[in-house]
Amino acid sequence: GAGVSQTPSNKVTEKGKYVELRCDPISGHTALYWYRQSLGQGPEFLIYFQGTGAADDSGLPNDRFFAVRPEGSVSTLKIQRTERGDSAVYLCASSRGGEYQETQYFGPGTRLLVL
């Protein structure tokens, strides 16, 4: 079956602009996660959804970052007033449920470059 998909695969924007990154999880997966991977680093947790609600948003770096999942499926990560330091690969993952032992399946990522 289809895996996690993310669009766009690449996004180039200018400092100060607004961007939206989309994630389509595996069908039927109720849990969805966003991570950010900077060059040479491991992925860093941003936010976790269980259904439509954000169960843990402790990883969002500041109030310029926001994510939604209005129907419990597709999620959008929104970044306002982008800064050069926001440049990274943004990864989305989904799992069947929110249990610790459930495997998280990752998408290919969106590479964001802020000029």
Add this chain to the structure above:
Amino acid sequence: AQSVTQLDSQVPVFEEAPVELRCNYSSSVSVYLFWYVQYPNQGLQLLLKYLSGSTLVKSINGFEAEFNKSQTSFHLRKPSVHISDTAEYFCAVSDLDQGAQKLVFGQGTRLTINP
């Protein structure tokens, strides 16, 4: 907060040689441990995981990792590597004490296999 340290950023080995990729995590009472692999131009894939029970866990392609609670380690090993094992390997932990479904990743180890 939980942290994960991968002691080697790069590991070059010859084909058919054994390899060990090291991973240590900060102390916690209850953790789940994971190794993810990222092949060139592909997304993160789960390689193996430790949840409970036997401290030695194995993957389908010959890798194994052993959970050592006293040393807070989860090193990954393979007795004989192939060219196809060339990839970046990430160790990750889920900290049950913090009630978190999120994964905390190490910085990654790039494994390069030379013929």
